[in-house]
Amino acid sequence: MLxxxxxxxTTKAWGFHSKKSFISFAGHVYLYGIKDxxxxxxxxxxxxxxxxxxxxxxxxxxxxxxxxxxAQKTLGGRRCDxxxxxxxxxxxxxxxxxxxxxxxxxxxxESAET
Numbered sequence: 336m337l338x339x340x341x342x343x344x345t346t347k348a349w350g351f352h353s354k355k356s357f358i359s360f361a362g363h364v365y366l367y368g369i370k371d372x373x374x375x376x377x378x379x380x381x382x383x384x385x386x387x388x389x390x391x392x393x394x395x396x397x398x399x400x401x402x403x404x405x406a407q408k409t410l411g412g413r414r415c416d417x418x419x420x421x422x423x424x425x426x427x428x429x430x431x432x433x434x435x436x437x438x439x440x441x442x443x444x445e446s447a448e449t
Contacts, residue, residue, distance in 0.1 A: 339363070364417030375416055379403060383423035390428050402429045402437060 338361035346357040353368035366372050380401070386393045389404065404422040405414035414420070429437045 358417075362417070362419065363415040364419075365413060366416040372416070375418070375421075376403060378418060379421050379423050382418055386423075387425045387428060388422040389424035389432065394425070396423060396425055400426055402426055404429055404432065 355367035
């Protein structure tokens with residue numbers, strides 16, 4: 336599956352902090368390490384303009400408690416970390432969507448890689 340493989344040229348152009356982070360030929364983003372996740376989290380917040388992208392009508396998000404929802408799985412069941420597959424949502428919407436409480440880094444094996 337060519338589209339899910341690492342696109343070396345595009346990955347290099349993005350300038351990730353972690354050597355493991357990459358962009359696939361399909362344009363999906365797979366992040367490793369706290370710094371790369373922090374950059375994308377900031378981009379997601381900016382894209383949402385601080386508004387919940389799950390609730391209708393939309394409402395302002397609390398900057399300290401909003402959550403990153405991964406809208407689809409792509410690479411072998413792995414979640415794409417790119418803006419194409421992400422929503423900035425309130426904890427209430429996120430819990431209702433997953434039918435359980437969702438915590439930061441849950442199930443991701445987050446490392447303290449810098």
